[in-house]
Each structure stands twice: as C-alpha cells, then as structure tokens.
Amino acid sequence: MSRARLLEDKPLTELSRDDIIEFSRRRKEPEWVLRRRLEAFEYLRSTPPDPKVDPLIEKVTYKVFIESLENPVLPTEEAIKAAERLGVKPEELEVLASGFSIDVDNVVVKAVLKYLEKKGVIFTSMDEAVKRYPVVKEYAFRGLHPQLNRKTAYHVMLWAGGPFIYVPKGVKIPQPLQGVFIIGREGLGQTEHTLIVLEEGAELHWIEGCTTPIALRYAVHLGGLEAFVKNNAKLYVASINNWLGEVHHMPVKRVIVEGDNAYAELTAIAFYSTTSNTAPRIDLRGRKSRGVIQNIALYRDKQRIYSAPLIRYEAPQTSAQILNRTVVRDEAVEEFHGMLYAARGAKGATGFMSCNTLVIGDKAKSITVPAIGTEEKDAELSHEASVGRISYEKLYYLALMGFDEDEATWLIVNGFFEPVINKLPIDVQIEVKKILELALLGH
Amino acid sequence: MTFEVQKVKVYTSDGKEVVKGVSLSLVKPGIYTIMGPNGAGKSSLVNAIMGHQSYRLEGRILLGGEDITKLPTHEKARKGITLATQMPLEIEGVRVAELLSRIIKRFQGVDKTDEALRIARELLSLVGLSDSIMSRYFMVGMSGGERKRLELARVLAQRPRVALLDEPDSGVDVESMPLVAKAIEKLREDGAIVVLITHQPRLFKHLEPDHVYVMYDGRIVAEGGLDLVQLIEDKGYTWIAHRNGER
Ligand SMILES: Nc1ncnc2c1ncn2[C@@H]1O[C@H](COP(=O)(O)OP(=O)(O)OP(=O)(O)O)[C@@H](O)[C@H]1O
Numbered sequence: 075m076s077r078a079r080l081l082e083d084k085p086l087t088e089l090s091r092d093d094i095i096e097f098s099r100r101r102k103e104p105e106w107v108l109r110r111r112l113e114a115f116e117y118l119r120s121t122p123p124d125p126k127v128d129p130l131i132e133k134v135t136y137k138v139f140i141e142s143l144e145n146p147v148l149p150t151e152e153a154i155k156a157a158e159r160l161g162v163k164p165e166e167l168e169v170l171a172s173g174f175s176i177d178v179d180n181v182v183v184k185a186v187l188k189y190l191e192k193k194g195v196i197f198t199s200m201d202e203a204v205k206r207y208p209v210v211k212e213y214a215f216r217g218l219h220p221q222l223n224r225k226t227a228y229h230v231m232l233w234a235g236g237p238f239i240y241v242p243k244g245v246k247i248p249q250p251l252q253g254v255f256i257i258g259r260e261g262l263g264q265t266e267h268t269l270i271v272l273e274e275g276a277e278l279h280w281i282e283g284c285t286t287p288i289a290l291r292y293a294v295h296l297g298g299l300e301a302f303v304k305n306n307a308k309l310y311v312a313s314i315n316n317w318l319g320e321v322h323h324m325p326v327k328r329v330i331v332e333g334d335n336a337y338a339e340l341t342a343i344a345f346y347s348t349t350s351n352t353a354p355r356i357d358l359r360g361r362k363s364r365g366v367i368q369n370i371a372l373y374r375d376k377q378r379i380y381s382a383p384l385i386r387y388e389a390p391q392t393s394a395q396i397l398n399r400t401v402v403r404d405e406a407v408e409e410f411h412g413m414l415y416a417a418r419g420a421k422g423a424t425g426f427m428s429c430n431t432l433v434i435g436d437k438a439k440s441i442t443v444p445a446i447g448t449e450e451k452d453a454e455l456s457h458e459a460s461v462g463r464i465s466y467e468k469l470y471y472l473a474l475m476g477f478d479e480d481e482a483t484w485l486i487v488n489g490f491f492e493p494v495i496n497k498l499p500i501d502v503q504i505e506v507k508k509i510l511e512l513a514l515l516g517h
Numbered sequence: 518m519t520f521e522v523q524k525v526k527v528y529t530s531d532g533k534e535v536v537k538g539v540s541l542s543l544v545k546p547g548i549y550t551i552m553g554p555n556g557a558g559k560s561s562l563v564n565a566i567m568g569h570q571s572y573r574l575e576g577r578i579l580l581g582g583e584d585i586t587k588l589p590t591h592e593k594a595r596k597g598i599t600l601a602t603q604m605p606l607e608i609e610g611v612r613v614a615e616l617l618s619r620i621i622k623r624f625q626g627v628d629k630t631d632e633a634l635r636i637a638r639e640l641l642s643l644v645g646l647s648d649s650i651m652s653r654y655f656m657v658g659m660s661g662g663e664r665k666r667l668e669l670a671r672v673l674a675q676r677p678r679v680a681l682l683d684e685p686d687s688g689v690d691v692e693s694m695p696l697v698a699k700a701i702e703k704l705r706e707d708g709a710i711v712v713l714i715t716h717q718p719r720l721f722k723h724l725e726p727d728h729v730y731v732m733y734d735g736r737i738v739a740e741g742g743l744d745l746v747q748l749i750e751d752k753g754y755t756w757i758a759h760r761n762g763e764r
C-alpha cells in the first residue's frame with residue numbers, strides 16, 4: 075500500500091487543488107465556476123473534518139465519481155422504472171437528471187416546455203446554464219456558498235448536473251414541474267445542483283425525486299438546491315427520496331426569500347436511506363415574507379437520521395413554520411434539531427414548530443430537540459412536540475374489521491401523515507401513498 | 518351456521534374471574550339478547566371471545582363447528598365473526614369512505630372502488646348517516662350516537678355470520694332508535710346470528726328478539742322471551758338472579 079496511488083484512485087476527500095482544476099477543465103467550465111470550486115477546496119483544507127460527513131465521502135473514489143459522471147448512466151428504460159419507484163409516471167416526467175444530462179423525450183412534456191420558453195422561463199441543465207446565462211453567475215453558490223459548512227463545501231467543490239429554473243416576473247406556472255435524480259452506479263456521489271430563481275410575483279411548484287434503479291452497495295447523495303424568491307413570489311418544493319441499498323442521503327438546501335410578501339415552502343418526504351443528514355434552511359429577508367419547512371418520513375430498519383432544519387428571520391413581520399411528522403420503526407433512530415431563529419431586525423416575527431413522532435416497536439427511537447432563539451424581544455416563537463405509539467386497542471379494533479397487524483399499522487401510519495399529505499399537490503399525494511404501501515405492505 | 522360458546526370462563530390480566538362459566542348454543546339465525554347489570558361481565562365475554570389480549574379465556578368457541586378459540590382476532594373477523602364495540606375508537610387521518618370501502622372489498626368480494634363506495638353510502642343511509650360523513654375521519658369528533666350508528670354500518674359492511682353487538686343502542690336518540698333496530702334486523706335477515714347486549718327495553722318496541730338471556734355476576738341466570746324483559750323492568754336483575762336460589 076506504500077506505492078503512490080494513481081491520481082484517479084484517491085478518495086474524494088483527498089483531492090488536490092490540481093485535481094479540482096482538472097475536473098473543471100474537463101467540464102469546460104467558465105473561470106468563475108472554477109473559482110467557487112477552489113474556494114470550497116480551500117475551506118475544506120482549513121477546517122477540521124466533520125465526523126458526520128467526511129467518513130462517508132471518503133469512501134467514494136475520484137475515479138468512480140468521474141466515470142459515473144462522464145458516462146451518463148442509464149438507458150432510459152431503467153431510468154423510467156426507477157422513476158416509477160417514486161410513483162412518478164413517465165409521462166409526468168419533465169427532467170431526468172442523471173449526471174450531466176437532462177433528457178426529455180416525452181411529447182407532452184416537450185409541448186409544456188415550449189410553452190414555458192415562450193413566457194421567458196428558462197429550464198435547462200446547470201452544466202449548460204453556467205456557460206450560457208449570465209444571470210446564473212449572480213445567484214449560483216450565493217445561498218449555498220463554499221464557506222457555509224463542510225457538507226456544502228464538498229457539494230460546491232464536486233457539483234455536476236442538475237436543473238436551472240428561472241421564472242420571470244409575474245409568470246405563474248400552474249402545473250408542478252418534476253425532476254428525478256437517479257444514482258445509477260455504485261459509489262457515485264450524486265452531486266446535482268438545482269438553482270431556482272423566482273422574479274417578482276412568479277410562482278413555481280418543483281417536485282424532485284431521488285432514487286436508484288438497483289440496490290446499491292454504496293453511494294452518497296450530495297445534491298444541492300438553492301433558490302431565490304423575490305417580492306410576492308411563491309415557491310413550493312417537494313423532495314421525495316426512496317433509495318435502495320446502502321445510500322447515504324445528505325443533500326444541502328437553502329432558500330433565500332429576498333422579497334417582501336414572498337413565500338417559500340420546502341417539503342421533504344423521506345422513505346429510505348441508510349443514513350440521512352439534512353439541514354434545510356430558509357432565510358427570510360423580505361418584509362412579511364413567510365417560510366415553511368416540513369418533513370414527512372418513515373424511518374425503518376437500522377436507519378440513522380439526523381435532521382436539523384433552520385429558519386432564520388431577518389426582516390420585520392416575517393413568519394414561519396417547521397413541521398416534522400415522522401414514523402420510526404424497527405431499529406431506526408431519529409435525531410431532530412429544528413431551529414427557529416429571529417435575528418436582529420426581525421421585529422414582530424412569529425413562528426411555530428411542531429414535531430409529532432409515531433414510534434413503532436421497542437427498539438426504534440426518536441430524539442427531538444426543538445430550539446428557538448431570538449434577538450428581538452417581540453418575536454413570538456413557540457414549539458410543541460409529541461411522541462405517540464400505536465396502541466394495542468387500536469390494532470385490536472382494526473383487527474375486528476379484518477385487518478392484520480401490518481395492514482392496521484399501514485392504515486394508522488397513513489392517517490398520521492394525512493393532515494400534511496393532503497395539502498400537497500395531488501401528484502405528490504398519489505406518489506406518497508403508493509410508496510407508503512410499498513414500504514409497509516411490500517406491494 | 519352455528520355459534521357455540523362452551524363453558525367459557527374469562528379472567529382479567531390481574532387474575533380476576535369476570536365470566537364464571539357461560540355456555541350458549543346458537544344454531545340458527547336470530548337476535549339473541551343478553552341483558553344484565555353494569556359489571557356483569559357482558560363486555561368481557563364478547564371481547565374475550567374475539568381474543569382481546571387483556572383477557573384469558575377458558576372453554577371453547579365454535580363457529581360452524583370449527584374451533585376458533587385460539588385464532589388471532591383478525592382471522593376470527595375474516596371467518597365471519599365480529600364485534601361492534603361498546604366504545605368505538607377514533608382512527609385519525611383515515612376517512613370513513615376509505616375504511617368502509619376497504620372492508621367492503623375484502624368481505625363482499627367487490628373489486629371496484631366505485632362499487633364499494635356505493636355500498637358504503639347505502640349502509641350509512643340505512644343507519645341514518647348522511648353522505649357527508651364519508652369524507653370525515655373515522656369516528657373522529659363524532660357524537661356518541663353517530664359513533665354507534667357508524668359502528669353498526671361497519672359491522673354490516675363485513676356481512677358477518679356472527680355479529681356481537683355491545684350496546685349498539687346506547688346514546689342513540691329516540692328518533693334514530695328505529696334505524697338502529699332496522700340495521701340489526703338486516704343482519705338477522707341476511708342470516709346472521711346476532712348477539713345483542715343492551716340495557717334498553719325500549720329497543721324492543723322496534724325489534725323482536727328471538728331469545729333473551731340475563732347475565733348476572735359472570736353467569737347466565739335466566740333465559741326466555743320478551744316476557745323476561747318485562748320481568749326485568751318490573752323486578753330488577755337482582756330479584757331475577759336470586760329467585761332461583763342464586764346466592
Ligand atoms: N381489562 C380489565 N381489567 C380489570 N378488570 C376488568 C377488565 N375488564 C373488565 N373488568 C372488570 O370486570 C367486570 C365486568 O366488566 P364488563 O365490562 O365486562 O361489564 P359489563 O357487563 O359489560 O358492564 P356494562 O353494562 O357497564 O358495560 C367489571 O367489574 C370490570 O371492572
């Protein structure tokens with residue numbers, strides 16, 4: 075093992091400055107993108123490893139990473155099958171972002187995209203966008219900037235692919251746009267970057283699904299999403315993930331609500347990953363702007379979950395909600411550290427955090443630590459938390475109706491999610507119900 | 518179809534004997550009423566029959582000659598015996614329409630959701646509940662009387678061969694009483710053996726039981742026809758229990 079390693083055979087955590095330059099060159103990126111990557115590189119070099127992040131990324135080698143990026147991956151058929159595991163019908167799929175490519179070959183979808191294009195909407199791959207649209211440079215890596223934390227730095231240093239969505243002033247897109255990110259190979263650290271910009275009064279529903287067509291031996295998902303929301307604009311993002319095999323889910327997400335009266339909603343629907351480490355964040359910078367982060371999840375087997383959503387208020391009369399509604403079963407362990415923080419200037423901020431967990435079995439565990447912080451005296455932030463169990467009485471009652479324990483549990487879990495699910499777009503509702511059925515009943 | 522309860526004793530988890538040897542041999546469809554004072558052991562008996570984990574049951578339960586004593590509750594239900602509970606529970610987030618249509622699909626062999634929903638609406642109207650209840654969460658926030666009637670509709674949806682009804686009439690208002698009676702009557706018409714636990718003789722204005730049992734302190738102490746109900750009204754349970762030398 076003392077022999078010098080091949081250049082390409084090193085872990086992603088051991089990349090050199092030259093490796094990053096080479097990576098960027100291969101991708102024919104503009105100089106400013108490389109600069110951001112190098113800033114991330116410098117940040118990583120100057121800060122200590124994060125035990126929740128570095129050991130997972132270390133297991134992916136540069137060679138594997140590059141190969142999977144440059145040979146985009148999936149014959150469409152497999153990709154579509156994978157999408158169906160998320161409950162997405164092929165005809166509803168606008169974007170299939172695997173590695174570098176965005177493939178669209180559905181006629182209906184093409185028509186929709188044409189229509190949007192006419193209205194000035196830009197919907198293209200980030201790889202293309204950084205080269206073609208100057209507007210990208212104004213926003214990209216400003217929310218997810220290289221010095222935010224190590225996870226984000228790794229993402230910025232290694233990002234590839236993902237969509238860029240720009241919605242011009244006053245354009246409201248009625249139908250949700252959908253994208254599916256697929257990890258198709260062992261070891262690939264999927265690192266797609268999604269950038270969304272909503273100009274004044276614009277409206278967008280973005281639904282993204284993450285999955286894989288085969289059970290993977292090892293993979294890391296290090297995707298990123300950043301969004302900017304201007305005056306009176308409304309952004310709804312729903313992210314559904316359902317992985318197979320050993321996949322470590324650690325996306326980075328940040329929405330900056332810059333505009334007055336603007337709104338952003340981040341919904342995560344999580345079904346399976348070996349570990350999950352998420353810290354979605356919304357910054358409320360516009361007067362009277364509002365933000366919601368909600369998480370619906372079913373954790374099972376030996377899943378280890380760490381989630382730390384943050385909403386930061388920076389403007390007067392802003393309001394926000396964090397909702398965490400999870401089911402923990404088998405030997406899964408969930409740790410939740412939500413935070414509402416009213417910074418100086420957030421006069422009259424209001425907010426509410428609610429965490430409800432349903433624990434099934436004796437070995438599952440949920441640790442909930444909601445936190446509130448404020449620098450403004452008149453901010454009104456509160457939280458509540460509950461942990462419930464499925465009572466024998468309920469199982470017995472449902473058994474009188476002929477439901478066995480699995481079926482009864484499934485019904486109760488469905489019902490537990492229902493108040494959150496029924497507010498989501500109908501497409502997402504249907505998808506989620508299908509996945510739940512698959513997860514709890516095995517069909 | 519026959520339903521036999523043979524020498525059943527029921528013990529609570531702390532070892533108390535609450536049913537002290539009950540035998541019933543019900544061999545044809547009909548309404549078999551059990552009346553008795555609070556604490557007599559009526560609910561314990563029917564819940565123990567269904568396999569509730571709080572009770573230990575001695576003796577045997579035969580359904581159509583088959584020994585079902587040890588089957589898990591859901592399998593008993595699937596064999597055609599169910600219980601309308603004294604206190605139906607709320608199933609949060611699950612709509613009446615969804616639950617009933619799932620039950621109807623399983624027990625009535627219906628494939629199509631539309632058809633199942635149509636049947637569900639019919640059952641609800643039979644017990645005097647309006648269509649609008651379909652979109653509500655099961656039992657959540659419903660009044661006592663609504664719960665009782667929904668519970669009966671649920672039992673009807675299962676087309677049971679044996680229906681154990683634990684006070685389906687309690688908390689039901691005067692005007693709804695005939696509807697409850699009609700629903701019970703429908704079970705009998707469909708060929709079910711109905712075991713009806715009730716405290717209310719006025720139910721029998723709308724419904725004639727085939728047989729009446731009096732349960733007292735864990736035992737059946739008297740049986741007969743409607744005249745026995747009159748005797749209960751006139752003399753009370755204790756008198757009846759003691760006239761045959763009980764205690
Ligand atoms: N799970 C239990 N644990 C302890 N005691 C119990 C349990 N279930 C019933 N009992 C006791 O057994 C006795 C019979 O109760 P049961 O509920 O069967 O009476 P009942 O005839 O249905 O009365 P009511 O007419 O009031 O409904 C009561 O004294 C009750 O307190």
Ligand SMILES: [Mg+2]
Pocket residue numbers: 559560561603683
């Ligand atoms: Mg009772």
